Amino acid sequence: MERKPVAGAIRNKERSKKKFLSAVGKILKTKGYQGLRVNDIATTAGLDKKMIYSYFGGTDQLIDEYIRSQDFWSNIKEDKIPAGIKDGGKAFSENMLLSQFDYVFKNKELQKILLWRLSEKRKSLKKLTDVQEKNGEALFRNIMDPHFGDNDKQFRAVMAILVSGIYYLNLYAAVNGSVFCGLDMKSEEGRDEVKKALSFLVERTYGGL
Amino acid sequence: MERKPVAGAIRNKERSKKKFLSAVGKILKTKGYQGLRVNDIATTAGLDKKMIYSYFGGTDQLIDEYIRSQDFWSNIKEDKIPAGIKDGGKAFSENMLLSQFDYVFKNKELQKILLWRLSEKRKSLKKLTDVQEKNGEALFRNIMDPHFGDNDKQFRAVMAILVSGIYYLNLYAAVNGSVFCGLDMKSEEGRDEVKKALSFLVERTYGGL
DNA sequence: AAAATAAGACACTAATTAGTGAATTAAATA
């Protein structure tokens, strides 16, 4: 087999495109979407911004391609559903919420995306939202809706509140103080209380809706 | 009594300061904190930006003074607590959550502030957060903590989730699509489901914690 | 009424931004 040269050829469009895309990711993770300026992206990529225009058409298109290329909700997908659910998705819902709470906490990039989605109208973010909704819809329709029957909407509303709460608390923890309702959202204890509360609320919802 | 001239004197420092402060509010409401640029504030106020520097010291100080001057959580304060609560604050909690859900939905400025607080580290916003926490602390300590005893932290966690959910759902509704878990957060029906869910969750929390 | 004070206007600088035309040269093609 031929030995690949360490850095490859000097000029390589595809490699450069990838560098730009990963520069977007890097900036997004550290500075958030507001840091996504042409000059900065180019500097981070170690390339000339001219190429952003010739390869992608502009910063917006580059950014959109980045968003499209990522799978931010890889953890909640139809194919992650255990087969043969008998409890109406109770265990699944609880596990999903608990793991999501930790996942968002640890995943800085997802936090930035969530914040971005609340801050700026943007087609690719709307698309992202639609995909996420579509995935969720499959879960509800196949697993929980049948279990709750006429109360399916009610269950969805409960889940909407819980998921939203998970998002918000984690975004909140990152800036301007992390204590909410007297609980520190950055501490193990505070987060454990929230997890216990999530479990409790799921339990109570399945128990009494 | 002397008749006041319609527009007052031509030159008036206090009046100008007020114009700057209300310009900040106006921009915040419409464009959010990202629109708070010196030039724009000055234009909106109809005055010269030089004065922002001489009167306030700079944009940051002006903005901080604005934040300090507003009472964003006027609706949830100790003095709004009805006297002689017998139910451990159950009715109060439920009412507070439901009214807060509508209040945040309607109050664009509060939405911008909430988003701002998630987006940018800023002393005056931290201060705001601290005040809000202090108010909440008084409520918990006097009303709910005694009722829940050893489970006081658990109740706080539940409330943290519910309040966060309320915040997030309303911020979410404003941009990039308003359907969450299949419920439209801008429609009467979707919002009613959420309200019913909030009531249900409070009910169940008081019933079984 | 004259002088002093300071409110306010204006024009400027310097830095940062997005975007482009032209030149350079590595790589592909003939």
Next chain:
DNA sequence: TATTTAATTCACTAATTAGTGTCTTATTTT
């Protein structure tokens, strides 16, 4: 190997930004 193509760089423009020095003049003070 000679020629063409296009990847990449560089230097520039134009717009927008924050911030300041200076001048004018309304208002206050003496």
